[in-house]
Amino acid sequence: MNNRDMMSKHQGKAAGVVKALLWIYSTCVFLLLLYMTYQSLRPKSDILGKTFAAPEKLSLDNYIRLLTEEHFFRYFGNSLVILVFSLALLVFLSSLTAYGIARYQFKGRRFCRVFFLIGMMFPAQLGVIPIFQIMKTLGLINSPLSVILVSSANISMPVFMLTNFFEKLPNEIYEAAVIDGAGEWTAFRKVMFPMASPVVFTVCITASVQIWNQFFLPLVFLQRDEMKTIPQLITKYTSNIMNTVDLAAAASTLATIPILLLFIIFSNRILDGVMSGGVKG
Amino acid sequence: MKKRKRRPYIWFLLPGFLLYLAFVIYPILAAGKLSLFEWNGIGEQVFVGFRNYKELFSAPDMMGQMLNALKNSLILFVLTVLIQVPIQLIMAYMIYSKARGKSYFQVAIFSPQFIATPVIVFLFTLLFDGNVGVVNRVMEAVGLGEYTRSWLRVPEFGIYIIWAMITWAGIGVGMMYFISAMKMIGTDSLESAYIEGAGFWKRLWYIVLPQMKMTILNIILIGYIFCMTVFDYSYLLGGTAGGINGSVDVMSLFFYRMAFGDNNPLGGRISNNSVGMGTTIACVLFAMVFVVALIQILIVYRGGKDNE
Numbered sequence: 001m002n003n004r005d006m007m008s009k010h011q012g013k014a015a016g017v018v019k020a021l022l023w024i025y026s027t028c029v030f031l032l033l034l035y036m037t038y039q040s041l042r043p044k045s046d047i048l049g050k051t052f053a054a055p056e057k058l059s060l061d062n063y064i065r066l067l068t069e070e071h072f073f074r075y076f077g078n079s080l081v082i083l084v085f086s087l088a089l090l091v092f093l094s095s096l097t098a099y100g101i102a103r104y105q106f107k108g109r110r111f112c113r114v115f116f117l118i119g120m121m122f123p124a125q126l127g128v129i130p131i132f133q134i135m136k137t138l139g140l141i142n143s144p145l146s147v148i149l150v151s152s153a154n155i156s157m158p159v160f161m162l163t164n165f166f167e168k169l170p171n172e173i174y175e176a177a178v179i180d181g182a183g184e185w186t187a188f189r190k191v192m193f194p195m196a197s198p199v200v201f202t203v204c205i206t207a208s209v210q211i212w213n214q215f216f217l218p219l220v221f222l223q224r225d226e227m228k229t230i231p232q233l234i235t236k237y238t239s240n241i242m243n244t245v246d247l248a249a250a251a252s253t254l255a256t257i258p259i260l261l262l263f264i265i266f267s268n269r270i271l272d273g274v275m276s277g278g279v280k281g
Numbered sequence: 282m283k284k285r286k287r288r289p290y291i292w293f294l295l296p297g298f299l300l301y302l303a304f305v306i307y308p309i310l311a312a313g314k315l316s317l318f319e320w321n322g323i324g325e326q327v328f329v330g331f332r333n334y335k336e337l338f339s340a341p342d343m344m345g346q347m348l349n350a351l352k353n354s355l356i357l358f359v360l361t362v363l364i365q366v367p368i369q370l371i372m373a374y375m376i377y378s379k380a381r382g383k384s385y386f387q388v389a390i391f392s393p394q395f396i397a398t399p400v401i402v403f404l405f406t407l408l409f410d411g412n413v414g415v416v417n418r419v420m421e422a423v424g425l426g427e428y429t430r431s432w433l434r435v436p437e438f439g440i441y442i443i444w445a446m447i448t449w450a451g452i453g454v455g456m457m458y459f460i461s462a463m464k465m466i467g468t469d470s471l472e473s474a475y476i477e478g479a480g481f482w483k484r485l486w487y488i489v490l491p492q493m494k495m496t497i498l499n500i501i502l503i504g505y506i507f508c509m510t511v512f513d514y515s516y517l518l519g520g521t522a523g524g525i526n527g528s529v530d531v532m533s534l535f536f537y538r539m540a541f542g543d544n545n546p547l548g549g550r551i552s553n554n555s556v557g558m559g560t561t562i563a564c565v566l567f568a569m570v571f572v573v574a575l576i577q578i579l580i581v582y583r584g585g586k587d588n589e
Contacts (some may be wrong), residue, residue, distance in 0.1 A: 015375070022380070096296065097296075097301075100294040120572035123509070125536050125563050129540055153299055153300040156305075160464060160582075188293070202353075209395055231398065239408065256395075256400050259395050259396075275458070
């Protein structure tokens with residue numbers, strides 16, 4: 001037994017208490033989510049009247065209503081369109097930009113690095129009024145394109161992470177590709193970009209969560225009901241809890257549980273990505 | 282090798298550069314310019330110099346709203362530094378020390394990060410609501426029925442509830458950063474401290490924490506920026522008005538109210554200087570974030586040189 005293992009044996013009573021608290025807390029997190037799922041299977045009168053009573057009738061009625069009368073798939077589709085296009089554009093733009101900065105020596109290279117970092121310093125609210133004016137001019141209010149463009153223009157962090165990655169790649173790989181007859185573009189697309197896939201994965205995870213759950217931009221740009229996204233739909237139900245608690249529970253569950261299952265399945269990779277992509281750049 | 286005469290980097294940089302310029306850089310500059318005008322977004326722009334700023338800092342109504350919003354943001358930040366960061370550090374240290382169930386903890390603590398804000402508010406409603414809330418039912422069951430109330434509707438609790446939601450949702454990210462910083466620390470110093478008899482918590486205090494100062498500072502700065510710019514939670518809990526007497530009002534909500542109007546059920550109202558005053562508030566908000574953000578970016582840019 002090495003010292004590291006010995007150390008984890010001798011932690012004292014306080015550590016035991018903390019560990020117990022962690023077990024309780026973590027279990028409560030999952031219990032809360034299960035509780036929400038449970039309520040989503042009950043009729044409204046039961047949730048409101050007999051909140052804690054044993055389940056008399058569990059059914060998928062709330063979900064059926066959500067999917068048919070309430071057009072859940074429309075909002076899901078809106079969210080999905082925004083996510084897919086924003087993500088594709090974001091990855092495309094940021095990897096190109098990062099590659100350009102990292103691989104080539106040119107005047108103003110340092111300026112470029114700093115220039116693309118600037119976006120991280122500004123709160124999203126600062127620019128939203130001018131962006132609103134632009135979107136109005138372009139006729140993109142109530143169009144998912146407005147949210148897509150703004151979401152995918154936010155490339156500061158991805159560019160930073162990818163630039164660091166491309167800079168560390170040995171030059172030989174690039175030269176080998178060029179000797180094999182690859183042009184600049186082919187070298188990037190066929191050789192360099194695939195190598196960046198772990199970083200791209202981290203970028204995608206972080207960005208998807210942000211884009212999928214974003215609240216502010218859709219609130220400002222998507223005002224017509226049929227253009228709204230999933231978080232906005234849930235807000236509609238939760239803002240009037242006494243009338244729509246059943247739909248709120250069903251929509252929340254549907255919007256949350258599948259994503260969390262995905263996270264749990266891929267948690268090792270995702271958490272590693274969070275750790276490597278974060279402070280350490 | 283043949284010399285490259287063309288400039289391929291331009292083609293790599295251009296698309297990103299253009300979109301970034303249009304939707305990140307230009308709006309910032311435009312916001313600065315618009316704050317010097319009186320304008321409602323439709324009519325005529327009238328140049329007024331710094332009058333919007335003067336009005337914001339002198340009109341009692343505006344100043345009052347701003348100070349209240351700032352006070353609330355400050356409460357969020359203080360609670361974050363005094364409570365959330367220590368908890369994150371302890372959680373990270375337990376997981377770093379290979380506590381049994383560490384993967385379970387990590388997944389559970391990080392999970393809320395993936396949940397949309399309205400759902401987080403809804404989960405809190407399920408717990409703390411006056412009618413359907415778990416907490417009230419439990420209190421009734423144990424004989425504390427007289428103290429039950431609609432917890433989310435008590436103005437005095439408002440900002441603390443917001444903080445609880447923010448913390449529950451976001452505590453995992455900082456924790457992961459701390460774990461990652463702890464993993465960078467050489468185990469030699471920890472082992473020799475252990476052999477010399479330093480206990481579990483002493484090792485955290487004297488060996489681990491001093492070696493991750495930059496990471497802690499970084500998390501605190503990120504927390505500051507977040508608390509200053511937080512929007513969704515206040516909007517969802519208190520509407521555009523920011524709750525009863527602005528109990529959950531924050532700067533971003535104040536900004537939103539001025540820029541996009543008050544869509545409350547009592548009838549919308551929007552000033553005829555919405556764009557001018559909106560951008561002015563946004564610029565003030567930016568001024569309060571700028572220095573901190575600059576330091577934070579420097580830390581990230583240098584890779585947070587903690588362990589070198």
